[in-house]
Amino acid sequence: MQNLEQELKERLTTLQDNLKKANLDAYVITNQEDVWYFTNINYKPEQRPFLFVVYPDKKPLFIVPKLEVDHFTVSYFDYEMDNYFDVTSKNGENWYDVLTKYLAPLARVGIESNGELLVTRFTPNINWETRFLIQNQRMLKSEYELDKLQYVSDVCSKVVQQTLKISRKGTKVMDTYSIAMKVGAEELAKNFSLENRTINAVWPAKFSFMPHSIPDVNATLGAGPNIDIALFNLQGYAAECERTFFVEEPTDEERKHFEQMMMARKIFLENLKPGKKASDIEKVVDSYFEQEGVLNRILHRPGHGIGLNNHEWPTLSLGNDDILQENMVISVEPAIYFENHGGYRHSDTAVITKDGYRLLTKAPTDLEDLILK
Known part of the structure; x- marks a missing residue:
């Protein structure tokens, strides 16, 4: 049986291949179980959104509250990380400000069907498409x-x-x-x-x-x-x-x-x-x-x-x-x-x-x- 590191790598590669087939420039994951599925990181949101952004051709991105930065430092796969201050913050430091900075320039951005509605509600400048990629992969x-x-x-x-x-x-x-x-x-x-x-x-x-x-x-x-x-x-x-x-x-x-x-x-x-x-x-x-x-x-x-x-x-x-x-x-x-x-x-x-x-x-x-x- 293969180890966890190899398993996670294959899961991420499968999702990236599906993003390419769907012609999506990025994919946003917010569901706690789905995040665990790809990262083996267990967490409780406690109001603060946790965002895992997967790209078809580069390292995934974590966007996490500042409080959790050390918690999400893992060694078994490559990723980028950014953070926001708290569930609400001063202008420019909110989670949706950080997310928009990365995704607004992209033509097509997917979000898993179980994504929180507030993610799309507070990011009107992102061209969102709802998909079922992770649901189908997990089956x-x-x-x-x-x-x-x-x-x-x-x-x-x-x-x-x-x-x-x-x-x-x-x-x-x-x-x-x-x-x-x-x-x-x-x-x-x-x-x-x-x-x-x-x-x-x-x-x-x-x-x-x-x-x-x-x-x-x-x-x-x-x-x-x-x-x-x-x-x-x-x-x-x-x-x-x-x-x-x-x-x-x-x-x-x-x-x-x-x-x-x-x-x-x-x-x-x-x-x-x-x-x-x-x-x-x-x-x-x-x-x-x-x-x-x-x-x-x-x-x-x-x-x-x-x-x-x-x-x-x-x-x-x-x-x-x-x-x-x-x-x-x-x-x-x-x-x-x-x-x-x-x-x-x-x-x-x-x-x-x-x-x-x-x-x-x-x-x-x-x-x-x-x-x-």
Whole structure:
């Protein structure tokens, strides 16, 4: 596996090649994750804009607040740097004054689609064009990134497996939450980063039909579909793994809905391969759920991209006709929810391969293995 320095060099070269193809004279990046992607520099803006300007044929430029100049001194690639005084400054020393000095003379300047609106608002003399170059570049993972994603997926999977081992009728949500906290402390000691995230907890049935709710940590597991949700971010990369399980014998209705979720998952995975449209995934999943009479029980898309964040492009949903490609990493999570009954969702992190897919996360999936009495 290549080292970080070589990886960053290749990422920057790819963007520069794309700038040449687009005939852009410069490209402005403001998003925190995107800056990290190209520089491995982690920062918090704290009101003060941070601007990373990439040119097609020369060193990139950092424009940072004076307070952060020393923070952004790195040795593993070549760059230029300029600074401004603070979030607002006297005339001529504002961030937009410095940015305009460099970019106003250029004919065509790109800005990534997630760029802050205030950047273009305060720089009317720059000829801006909004593009999706970084979004598209980040969708395709290198071997370096796949290695990182496998690492965090392995840690995430182990926490889910440990959670299932301790989950019984009467287990407290707090007991399941504490597993990830312990693992998070261990990972922090191995590779210090304030951006590490190790979230894991079980949503008991009375919460599991609301996947973005926050369960009461003193609630206990009982009848109905419980869902363990693990969302991890380690060494800059994300993974998610989730399982629906029971601590009492499921009813016939619960078994039926579990198997509906599993069949939707099977259909999803059968269609997950290069050359398919991203929208095809939701189309076939929705078609099955409609056939089963539970189309109105869907609350979200069946999958999305994973990389530096747990939610990024591509979105595997209607309205996005991007073509799926090898080395895209996505979540697999078709699901149905029933108010005051519970939710049914397994989720895995998967990489699209030449011929199909490979699951990066691993945990039991079959119903009989998920009845934990």
